[in-house]
Amino acid sequence: MRGRFAPSPTGPLHLGSVYAAIASYLDVRSRDGQWLLRIEDIDPPREVEGAAELICRSLDSLALNWDEPPLFQSTRSAAYAGALDTLRHRGLSFDCGCTRRHLRAEARTGPEGFIYPGTCRDGVPVDRTPRAVRLRVTPQVIRLHDTIQGEQSQELSSEVGDFVIRRADGPYAYQLAVVVDDAWQGITRVLRGTDLLGSTARQVYLQQCLDLPRPDYLHVPVLLGPNGEKFSKSAGDTVDHIGRRASALWCFSLDLLGQRPPPSMMKEPVSTISQWAIRYWQPSELPCGKSIGWSSVSLAMHRWGIASD
Ligand SMILES: [Zn+2]
Structure with missing residues (x-):
């Protein structure tokens, strides 16, 4: 099984993209599959200088390790x-x-x-x-x-x-x-947000x-912000400085993915959290709607100490 995460380098990751990346990662890693990274940089006017490197560094801080060198669409x-x-x-x-x-x-x-x-x-x-x-x-x-x-x-x-x-x-x-x-x-599994359904x-x-x-498709509900619209880079919902917040971001994402991490998990390093999540991944618990509303998102942010900034 081979899955992928395919961000466009239009800015740093936001809460919704971290959650989708973690979901896609766990979906394939829990089945011993490979997880690839593709940078969708075919629209230069929308791109932000340095965003691809920033995204790679953020994924690194989250211990979301990709197999094979990233594929840049600009080379294709x-x-x-x-x-x-x-x-x-x-x-x-x-x-x-x-x-x-x-x-x-x-x-x-x-x-x-x-x-x-x-x-x-x-x-x-x-x-x-x-x-x-x-x-x-x-x-x-x-x-x-x-x-x-x-x-x-x-x-x-x-x-x-x-x-x-x-x-x-x-x-x-x-x-x-x-x-x-x-x-x-060679992607056989596409897990992404319902905005692409x-x-x-x-x-x-x-x-x-x-x-x-044709790969298998799985669309997880997108996360909605306070205005009822999905999180986006353009709305300024980006997650800078992931480093010290990496464990909280993992727990927040697992929570919204129905995976119930124990509260003590937040004190663990991301490598421990990801191992736990791969081992206990429950696909049957994934939320199945089209979106997760702000009340649930903000509750999870609160629970795991992620400030809305
Ligand atoms: Zn025409």
Whole structure:
């Protein structure tokens, strides 16, 4: 079994990403699996200088040890270009000249954003210039079993539409990169937050189009902050200086993952806590909703002495 943690270097880790990293780590380590690190640095304007190193140091302080050197997506352009070529040769992609302004005027909006109306499927209209590349989506229901969230299904053509695989401003789209890299790294298990549940069907569809294997998917509930929105780097919910708080962060995460660490655990070094957690990991106790509200999050922060800063 091979799992992975795949942060974007847009800032330090936040409480929600520490919790997700620990969940993914325990999920594979408790089964003697390997845990890999991928830095999703394909969107330079959003990246913060030094964030990748900071994330690696934070994972180190948490004793979340990865196998194999980290994979940087910025080094993978040739692989993404190859996948794009394959899709083009198979007649599965097309150029799109629609801007956001066009889409606002012409497209319906679904849970995942604009539902592409198919304007450029048979050629870019003469008054538009090719900008992005989209994947041609055929009408079919994508079904998958999520180990935590249960049966999931999405009718891609009506709920999402042909989606972007290479963006107008240049970078390959997240959906394409993640599918190519999961296969390249031999990932068999993807544990991440429910904020990415809605994009899983697109990834499964891309795997079908590229003849790539499908990993098992597990989506843990995301943690919500006081404003009812998920924790994020942009909201300033980052966890700097993990060092002295590492044990508390472990206990906090285990608590929210339903693992009941004894109170004395907080005085132990992280290596001891992680060994305990690997040994007593109870997947059946994982929370199964879409999110964990601020009242539970703040209670756990209080219990383990993590100040809200
Ligand atoms: Zn278009």
